[in-house]
Amino acid sequence: MIGSTSAVTMECMGTFVGAAEATRILGVRPETLYAYVSRGLIGRRVGPDGRRSLYDRDDIEALARRGRSRTSPPRPSIDVQVASAVTSLDEEGPSYRARPVVELARSAAFEQVAELLWTGELPDDPVRWSAPSAADRELAAAIVAVVGRPGLAALTAASTVLAERSADDAPAVAARRLLVLAPQLVTGADGGKGSTAQRLVRAWTGRAERRLVEAVDTALVMLADHELTTSTLAARVAASVRPSAYDSLAAGLSTVAGRLHGAAAEEVVGLLVDARTVGAAAAIDRILDESQPVPGFGHSIYKRRDPRVAPLLDSVTALADPDGWAPTVAEVLAAAGSRVPAAPNVDFGLGALLLTARLPPDAPLFAVARLAGLGAHVAEEMGERPVRFRGLTRSTRS
Secondary structure: OHHHOOEEEEOOOEEEEOHHHHHHHHOOOHHHHHHHHHOOOOOEEEOOOOOOEEEEHHHHHHHHHHHHOOOOOOOOOOOOOOOOOOEEEEOOEEEEOOEEHHHHHHHOOHHHHHHHHHHOOOOOOOOOOOOOOHHHHHHHHHHHHHHOOOOHHHHHHHHHHHHHHOOOOOHHHHHHHHHHHHHHHHHOOOOOOOOHHHHHHHHHHOOOOHHHHHHHHHHHHHOOOOOOOHHHHHHHHHHHOOOOHHHHHHHHHHHHOOOOOOOHHHHHHHHHHHHHHHOHHHHHHHHHHOOOOOOOEOOOOOOOOOOOHHHHHHHHHOOOOOOOOHHHHHHHHHHHHOOOOOOEOHHHHHHHHHHHOOOOOOOOHHHHHHHHHHHHHHHHHHOOOOOOOOOOOOOOOO
């Protein structure tokens, strides 16, 4: 019977399939399939039984091919399993020490979240870290001068230098010390008194506007950790051979610098700037035509949506928008909805924040935030048996 077949050939209309087959081919939920139909991307017909909807298989496969063209062919991956109590992931987002990050972003500041990651306990009251010492300020200034500019490279270099000066510092002490120095290292200015978010905003903009501070703090909380990412694995591998905590943190920071990791938001900024110039649809199509992934969309963990995006975009929407970027952000999201079979990820939210707030496109907010999680993972790894990571090669000779 027609109702039991997976595909129906309709006269002069090609092959049509049911909703279950259509969603399987596309790898999407029924709601997304219906959205594609409403936008005219997939043809729909009523089946011969007069009740069931059928969908044009040619349209479906063309859309699926376009989505797959965003990425390179599947590559072999190496899965590493590490028992950890720091962060767990599910479709609802990360949980730091069993506390959902979306709830933490509403109720706790970044410093409280960092202490939670390091100690397992969430402080009830706001946390105020000690100001950097005069010697550390001098060190930060010297490092920025040697590197040539403030930024992630200066932050990483400071970690390496402190490994020589304070080799015995515990991981939490090392991470906290770098976070206190971070505003000066990544902006070139100390930022004065206050929270990490306040100091960063003041150093970049000259004043600590409340809503911008809240948006930056939200970003720091959302990005503080994400289980065993590549930078976290790099830090843990380093820690397993027992260098100083600063050396392990430097290994993680060096990995964060990758454009496919902590620097991804800079490419989102480029997409948004291009979208304002040529239009959102054209900007996205240009990337897809080059078989490149669209920056800020898709996530290997969150198949339906990245739960960190909405709180971050909400905080960005609340900002003053003197350059009028909000419509461009909305247009890119709308255009991607009919072109990219993946939801926006946290990098998109971070890129929107950088652009709307007039912060530098390469502002390393991701790296500053991730220092909190790296410190927790390095400490945890130090409690494991040493030298427990070893790779095995496989001959490629025929």
